[in-house]
Structures are given as C-alpha cells and as structure tokens.
Amino acid sequence: MNYLYQTPQPDQEIHQHPYLWCNGKIINIENFGFPASTHGFHYGTSIFGGTGVRLCKDGQWRIFRAHDHVQRILDHAQGFGLSVPFSHPEILEAITKICQLNLPSLNRQVADDLYLRMALDPSDQGLGVGSSNKADFIIFSQDLTQYLKIAEGKTGASLLFPGPGLFCRGDKRTSLSFLKSASNYGIGNFWKRIAKQFGAVETLATFDDESNNYSLSETTGACIFLIMKNNTIVTPPLESMCLDSITRRTIIDICHHLGYDVKDNQPLSTNMLWKANCVFLVGTWAGPVFIEEILYDPSYPEVPIEIYTKNNGKEFFQWIINNLNPEPHRYLTSNPAYDFFRQLEKIYWAIVRHDLSLIPAGIEIPESWHTLIP
DSSP states (O other), rough: OOOOOOOTTTOOOBOSSSEEETEEEEEEEGGGOOOOTHHHHOOOOOOEEEEEEEEEEEEEEEETTTHHHHHHHHHHHHTTOOOSOOOHHHHHHHHHHHHHHHHGGGOOOTTEEEEEEEEEEEEOOOSSSOOOBEEEEEEEEEEEOOSSSSOOOOOSEEEEEEEETOOOEEEEETTTTTBBBBBHEEEEHHHHHHHHHHHHEEEEEEEESSSOOEEEEEESSSSSEEEEETTOEEOOGGGGGGOOOHHHHHHHHHHTTTTTEEOOOOOBBBBBHOSSSSSEEEETTTEEEEEEEEETTTTOOOOOOHHTTTTTTTTTHHHOOOOOOOEEEEEEESSHHHHHHHHHHHHHHHHHHHHHSSSOOOOOOOOOEEEEEE
C-alpha cells in the first residue's frame, strides 16, 4: 500500500518530513504514492489522532501526553470496529523513533515544534461502502505551524456562529461525533471553509437534543470554554457531541489546580455566549486561543428546501455565503476574566514546554504527560 500525506494548504507552507512508520516499518516518504482506490479517500473511514512534540525549556524534546493520545486512538479504533495489531508500548516506541528520525529535518524558520499524526485506515482497497476491520497504521510528522490564526492587529481570533440550526451535530444514537474519525470531521471541513469566507478561524456547532432545544457543542476542530460574569468557567459536556479532547482535559485540570471549578456536565444554552465575559478555544495543535469576537447572524437564516433538493445541493455553499450576514459580538480585554485566561494560557504553555520555573506551586504534573525523545 502507498500513501501521500501533508498536502500544503494554500496559505501555509508545509515542510515534508522524510520518514514515516507504517505497519511496523520505517519508510522514506518519497517512496509513497496515493492509491486512487484508498477506502478513506472515498468514504472517510479513518481514525486519527495527533499531538505536539515540543522543544522544552531545558533544550530537550518531549511529546506531550503521548500515552493518552495512543490510548485514545486504540479506544476509538475499537469503537469504530477496526483491529490494531500493535500494543500501546509498540506504538509509543514507534512514535519516539519517528521523532528521532524527523526532528533533524524540522524547518526552524517556519516552526519551533513538530506535529505528530497517527492514522488508521482500512487495509482493503476495493470500492464500495463497507470495509474489513483490518487497518493500516501510519505515523508521520510535519512542522507544527499556527492552526488558529489571529489576524494582524487583533488580540484574539474571530469565531463564526451561524445560528442554532445551520451547523448542528448529528443524532447521538447514530453520529460518530465522539470519535476522532474522518467521518466526524467531514462536515467540519465544510464549515471551516465557510468560516474562512467571513474571516473567522472556526465555526461553532450546536447540538439538538431531539426536541429542537439547541445547546452549544464544539467548533470544527477545537473545544470552547466560557468564563461567565461570576467567574464560573463552563464548557459543553461530552454528551453534547463534543470530542473528549486531551487538551480540554488539560485545561480543566489546570483550572482545578488554580481553585476554579469547571462546570462540564450541563448543556449550555446558546444565549450564554452573549453573557460570557471571556470565550476561548483549545486544541492540541493550537493550545488556548482567545476569541476576540463572535460573528453571529441573529436572523437565523433557514436554507430553503429547494436548495437541498431541486439542484441536488449544487448551490448550498453559495447560498450560505450570500444569505448569512453575521454581526460581531466583541469581548473586552479589560476585565478579570480576560486576565485569568492569559494566566491560564501562560501556565498551559509552561506545562507543555516543561518550564518548571513558571508552573505555580501546588500544580503537580504527572510524569506520563511528557515523553522524552532520547
């Protein structure tokens, strides 16, 4: 089997790293191609996960929460019905080896860190819905560049919220939103393109509890946190079709260490967005990102049925662009909630970079959170 990875984005330079691990073997990426019948290419059946490899304060390279990321991909592969012929220690060893081989090729003019990606894709190459439970396991890397870009002159990013009913997570009985899978992220890719059309970095989704009571979910590729006026920190529960993000867990742990209780077990109404003092996103690639404004259309445009049916959806993308007229709801930076976010952000990066001098006393970091690259 052959693969080609790391297709550059139009506005982002991607530096190709020379080695990847595939089914137990180290392979030079130049020897890979892209088979046209790869099942995931046509039907989106892969399971994936990624983490950052960070240059730490002491000059050593460490993989952040590698154990947790490996366990999650094993868990999600099981949930997706894919067989993984490698153990947790074997995968961890493979990750470390790929880092050792690829770190010398890191383009330091583009990025300070390396992004590590694991992916499982069904092995069979035959077309048709349905595949075997056998999967190819690939581990590869690229330069870790900026994911949620903050526009020049701004202190934070813009987030698009198109209205409760437009970008809504699926039925929890059949949706795979809780899995780190290609099937989950397909619709997110679409709404990421919509966000870019309006100058935003992400689009915020809602969750329908089957009675048209929309609550907040997550964005196309990150989890959302709100700091309310009483300094209560809230984030949508996993039951709202949110991914059990490892960065989300890290932020919740830090808040608890700082004496703040994060409420993550109750659905959040969409109106809470406008009552919050501070909003921020978190993700493995991006870390914590302050949201300076939410772009929101209060008219709740509803897509006409003929857009879906008469032309088989041909005009759907353009209809959204033409009929969504979002207005900015901005968040102030002159308040204690924003100051707390910056403190949280500083501690997060101190932990990720293993800078013990900046981690407040009383915050104990599990040894398993940092895997040293020899």
